[in-house]
Amino acid sequence: MTSSKPRATGESGATPGPGAAFRAARDFLLAHREDWQAAREGFVWPRPAEFNWALDWFDTIAGGNDRTALRIAEEDGTEAAYSFDALRRRSNQVANWLRERGVRAGDRVVVMLGNQAELWETALAAMKLRAVVIPATPLLGTADLADRVERGRAAHVLVRAGDTGKFDGVPGDYTRIAVGERTDGWHCYADSAHAGDTFTPDGPTRADDPLLLYFTSGTTARPKLVEHTHTSYPIGHLTTMYWIGLRPGDVHLNISSPGWAKHAWSSLFAPWNAEATVFVHNYTRFDAARLMAGMDRAGVTSFCAPPTVWRMLIQADLRALRTPPREAVAAGEPLNPEVIETVRRAWGVTIRDGFGQTETTVQIANPPGQPVKTGSMGRPGPGFTVVLLDPVTGEPAGEGEIALDLSDRPVGVMTGYAGDPGRTAEAMAGGYYRTGDIASRDADGYLTYVGRSDDVFKSSDYKVSPFELESALLEHEAVAEAAVVPAPDPLRLSVPKAYVVLAEGWEPGPGTAKALFAHSRAVLAPFKRIRRLEFAELPKTVSGKIRRIELRERTARGELSGGGDEYREEDHR
Incomplete structure (x- = not known):
């Protein structure tokens, strides 16, 4: 919220403030979506003192808006669609009901849901309440959940009814909320339908208030706890919107599991920053033919998938997709050139890599309209100054660790690692955020991924x-x-x-x-x-x-x- 006097959000009616500054920055990037140089030179991060994306942005664009905000296609062929206005009203109900259950500003809430409407309702409701969400994938077991509840200091958990048994062995005095059938000892989420659909916040949202706590995927060590604020992801993902090339009215499909940062990147903030439709293709076992049929049926205009999915897709007949998306991107790990070329031959579309981390939004990317160099992940995005640091000397070099200059700190960078000041200091040492990834830079400023600093090795020197x-x-x-x-x-x-x-x-x-x-x-x-x-x-x-x-x-x-x-x-x- 933007003022000390709360306002109700039953109907749309934005007042000038950070929502207007956010829109201006958004519109600038849309206007320069194929002019990387102009976007780099002219983009300025909005830095409001107070900002609540759900109230100041989403509710503003959603009020009275009957366009589809979310469309979910199930494996059995059924589909459901939700308008922007319906999600505004529904998230107000959920926020009011959660407040009645004791959820307060600053409370930490473990949210473990699949790709279902309640996930988006809860995300918006938690923002409106200023609660802190700890996203969790339904694939997690009891030991992982116990770690998240303990280290995350969770006061509430909100999970699918079928997963409540996983919490039998998770100690703690936390509110238990189940989505789905009624479960003994758990509040039933469906009861939120009886709450009022006009929401009045209980105070302003400071821009640096925590919003999200992400447990990293732990490829090399115990998962770290990454803290993001009400600006670092909501505003930070303006650059993700820019990289994908999203426009108002687009239908965007992102293949990602809830609980991970990429889901928030491309299934929440980036598409709704652009006023695009989020399309979800639910499946238990990947089926390329079914995926492409769903894309045709929904009219998908932009598509984001991790390299694993792209590699599985090219094993199928890509010509089965009658209307290829206008934009195709990949993130999570670098995409191999052979995959890019196979898709280009079949769809006439070039997959554009982007690089970021749970700790940041998109830092480096190939945006629309720019030459793509085979094997390169592109150039620094608007709002980011990227330096390659020699791993031995720590000085800038042509090849080295990817680091972000914090002298003019990009909005899309985490606060730090919650509860771990030592790791935070190490990651932010010397005025840089150090990614732990190695890249090289060519004469045109394009960056090529070399590998994680602990993956690169020597053979015969x-x-x-x-x-x-x-x-x-x-x-x-x-x-x-x-x-x-x-x-x-x-x-x-x-x-x-x-x-x-x-x-x-x-x-x-x-x-x-x-x-x-x-x-x-x-x-x-x-x-x-x-x-x-x-x-x-x-x-x-x-x-x-x-x-x-x-x-x-x-x-x-x-x-x-x-x-x-x-x-x-x-x-x-």
Whole structure:
């Protein structure tokens, strides 16, 4: 809220304030959506002292607006649609009902829901109440939830009725709210339908008030607790909107599991910043044909998916999609060039990479209308100054750790790691936010991803980027997914070892291994060649990122996956 005197939000009626400043910044980016230089030079972050995105922005655009804000397609073929105005009124009801259940400003709420309307209702309601949301994926088990309740200091949990049993072993004095059928000992979310649909906030929302606490996916260590405010994600994701290329009236599909930051990126803030429709395709098992049929039926104009989904999609007949999206983007991990080229040939659309983290919004990207260089993740986005720091000297370099200059702090950067001042100080040392990712910069300012600082390794004193080798492997038709890690070697210290998931129609064995080693020799420099190979499923976090640390540790111990064989290049020439 923007003033000390609260106002009711039963009907739309915005007053000048941070909502107007937000709109002006939004409209500037829309006007320069294909002019990166002008957007970089002219964009200024709105920095209001008080701002509540749900009240000052969403309710403003939603009042009396019957356009579809959210459309959910279920696996059984049924669909449901919700207008902007319906979600405004419904979130008011939920906010009033949650307040009656004891939810107050500053309270922390674990929200563990699937892609269902209640997820969006709750997100808006929590913002209006100034509660702090701890998003959680329904894939989590009791131990993970206990960690989130304890370290997150949760006062309330709001989960699907079918998941309430997971909390039987989670200690704590917290309010229990179940979405779905009535459950003993739990408040029933459906009762919120009886609450009033006019909401009056109980005070102003300071821009630096906490809004979200995200547990990172933990690819290398215990998950960190990332804190975002009422501006860092809502306002910060103006740059995500810009990268995707969203326009008012678009229909945007983002493949992401609730509970992870990317879901808030592209299934909440970025599309509704643009006044676009969020389209959700629910599925339990990925089916490319069904996905493309749903995209055609919904008229999807922009599509975002993680590399894992893109790699599965290109195994199907992409020509089944009759009306390809105008915009196609990928994030989460760098997308391999072979995937981009396959989609370009089938759809006539170039997938544009973007780079960001749970800790930030989009920092680096290929926005619409700009030349895309094969293998590059693009250039710094509006509002971000990106510096590459040499890992040894800490000085700016042509290749180094991606770092954000905090001298003019971008809005889209986290407050820090909650409850961990040591980690926060380390990440923000020297006036930079340090990402832990390595990249190189060319003469035109384009950045190319090299790898996580702890994934890059040396072989015969040469630095090896796993991503580059994985991309080379994916050029072969036999490879659906690949991960490369160092394997101990008495002569070279370490050599590249590939763990490969085969495409449909290929069988593991010496014949396939020989073909992949031959491909490696043909496309890679001698010091980069794959020297060891194993056919195995790749361990991943629940958010779908490859856990290379697990593969590195397994390889260092000399362990094989599931009793399979390890193939050596010298034996298969």
